[in-house]
Amino acid sequence: MISCAEMKVPLDRSIQQSAEDTARAIRGLLAARKILSINLISSPGSGKTTLVEKMIESFGETGRIAVVEGDIETDIDAQRIRKHGVQVCQINTRSSCHIQPAQLVRALEGMDLDAVDVLIVENVGNLVCPAEVPLGEDVRVVLLSVTEGDEKPLKYPLVFKTSDILIITKTDLLPYVAFDTEAVRRAARTVNPGIEIFEVSATRGDGLEPLLSKIEALRAEKARGKGRA
Amino acid sequence: MHELGIAGEILSVILTEAARHEAKKVTEVTVRVGVLRGIVTENLRFLFGNLAGDTIASGAPLVVEEEPVVIECGKCGESETAAMAWECPSCKCPDIAVRGGDSLSIVSVELDV
């Protein structure tokens, strides 16, 4: 008797199945409360936290914004956000260069989600890994500051392919750097024809208006039919 | 080093599958990776080999199938597969759409049962 046989098992299963399952659970949890969730991705220092601060200032109390900050270490960003009087939770990812869905679940468990209309998740500064990992977001936003160079969509196509919105930031610095905005727009649209593109200077306020209107429209769409006390 | 997390995930999936079939050994693993994933195949194989060390998948080759992108030209209408391109390989115009290239999946596992 031969007791040993070879068998080939077809799997055709995503390598990230468990992360995708957790992300789906997050999506369900937030959808049940009609919370708009936004995943912000960029290189370190592209201006994510600064932009979040501007959004909070602009929407004010009625915005019902909550923020989850992802950093490898420190709660510096969370402290910046806390000053604006909104709910904030800092995740320290330690060895991980991106927020993992399970970490986001734990952060959400500590929040009062009934008081939230918009959840902003600021991912760890990194253009590679956060693009790989779904967090159950409604809107994925990639930021690219003009000082980083206009070839970034060519080098990191996945994040531009998987994002719904591209924000070109720090446009006040355009006079000082060689940055071809049109080339960035073209490259982003090559991998993602549907991507919406905004140009802002968070510090000077240029271009914030159309972006904030877009977020407000998304929030209103999501909250439609939401019962208010 | 996002290859490390990916290698760990592959190993965990195939060991679960092997246990389900009460396999004695894993003899080959095939994965499909899109070119846009930015994965260094050599690193992935090395890390997988290392992690598999003391398991029944020790020594099992990791076969990596690369998924190219499809470049569709809006001008000349040509459609070709490529590692990546920012202009049409035929007419050189930049008016192209790039599709696919983002797979990240385990295709199959071969077991000794």
Ligand SMILES: Nc1nc2c(ncn2[C@@H]2O[C@H](COP(=O)(O)OP(=O)(O)OP(=O)(O)O)[C@@H](O)[C@H]2O)c(=O)[nH]1
């Ligand atoms: N000139 C200019 N500087 C900006 C702008 N937005 C942000 N900055 C500056 O850029 C630096 C980084 O900004 P942050 O908002 O901390 O960037 P971040 O993306 O949150 O950084 P990490 O969380 O560390 O990845 C700070 O010194 C900001 O003041 C802008 O629109 N124009």
Ligand SMILES: [Mg+2]
């Ligand atoms: Mg920040």
Ligand SMILES: [Zn+2]
């Ligand atoms: Zn062509």
